[in-house]
Amino acid sequence: MGTTKTDLFNAEQNDLASMLKALAHPARIAILQHLAKAESCICGDLVQELGLAQPTISQHLKELKTAGFIKGTVEGVSVCYCINIPVWEQCKTVLDRLLR
Amino acid sequence: MGTTKTDLFNAEQNDLASMLKALAHPARIAILQHLAKAESCICGDLVQELGLAQPTISQHLKELKTAGFIKGTVEGVSVCYCINIPVWEQCKTVLDRLLR
DNA sequence: CCCGTTAATCGTAATATTGCAATGTAATGG
DNA sequence: CCATTACATTGCAATATTACGATTAACGGG
Numbered sequence: 001m002g003t004t005k006t007d008l009f010n011a012e013q014n015d016l017a018s019m020l021k022a023l024a025h026p027a028r029i030a031i032l033q034h035l036a037k038a039e040s041c042i043c044g045d046l047v048q049e050l051g052l053a054q055p056t057i058s059q060h061l062k063e064l065k066t067a068g069f070i071k072g073t074v075e076g077v078s079v080c081y082c083i084n085i086p087v088w089e090q091c092k093t094v095l096d097r098l099l100r
Numbered sequence: 101m102g103t104t105k106t107d108l109f110n111a112e113q114n115d116l117a118s119m120l121k122a123l124a125h126p127a128r129i130a131i132l133q134h135l136a137k138a139e140s141c142i143c144g145d146l147v148q149e150l151g152l153a154q155p156t157i158s159q160h161l162k163e164l165k166t167a168g169f170i171k172g173t174v175e176g177v178s179v180c181y182c183i184n185i186p187v188w189e190q191c192k193t194v195l196d197r198l199l200r
Numbered sequence: 201c202c203c204g205t206t207a208a209t210c211g212t213a214a215t216a217t218t219g220c221a222a223t224g225t226a227a228t229g230g
Numbered sequence: 231c232c233a234t235t236a237c238a239t240t241g242c243a244a245t246a247t248t249a250c251g252a253t254t255a256a257c258g259g260g
Contacts, residue, residue, distance in 0.1 A: 005219080013126040017124055023117075056250065057207095076206090103215055158238055158239085159218080177235060179236075
């Protein structure tokens with residue numbers, strides 16, 4: 001137990017659920033907002049902006065990246081993150097299709 | 101630890117996160133899809149439709165109701181659930197505002 | 201080549217979520 | 231009033247998530 005019974009549901013339902021789960025945390029929403037506002041990408045700044053420790057931010061970034069919502073490019077010693085628009089659009093489309 | 105540090109974020113971020121969390125489970129998505137398709141509301145049928153036990157369905161319904169996405173009205177011995185359109189619209193609006 | 205800076209990863213504690221059996225509650229039919 | 235039917239609640243086991251200290255990996259400057 002404690003595990004979601006994914007085999008009971010179809011791919012669309014499971015995919016949408018995991019996309020939404022990736023967004024369903026205030027820190028990850030705050031990260032997306034910051035990336036949207038900053039236009040270009042940032043990284044260590046997020047640790048400053050939100051009050052969370054560096055490993056925590058790194059973990060949230062990883063979840064957003066795994067879900068496809070952001071992309072990260074190594075820029076020398078730092079990493080530059082930015083929003084992955086197509087995935088975002090697709091998420092909204094699927095969500096829209098849900099209730100109509 | 102293990103708790104989300106909600107005090108680090110503003111109300112909009114926390115509210116959106118909890119709305120999305122309510123949606124972020126395939127069973128709850130399946131429930132919403134079924135309610136949308138059936139137009140009118142249903143209830144015990146959901147236990148049949150999805151392969152989950154009755155207490156589990158009841159718990160998911162409760163979470164959706166707490167988040168405001170559905171409403172339930174007692175109809176004799178059974179309970180009739182239906183989608184709460186305004187909350188749904190508002191969720192999409194807030195989500196839209198996030199990335200733009 | 202060493203050092204500092206930046207970020208990912210590991211390990212772990214605290215807490216939340218998922219799912220269900222058992223039980224409780226409320227209405228309905230007889 | 232009793233049995234039944236439809237749900238909700240409780241309690242608990244299994245697992246997932248959140249957060250962070252400690253450590254590691256990778257790059258650039260001297």
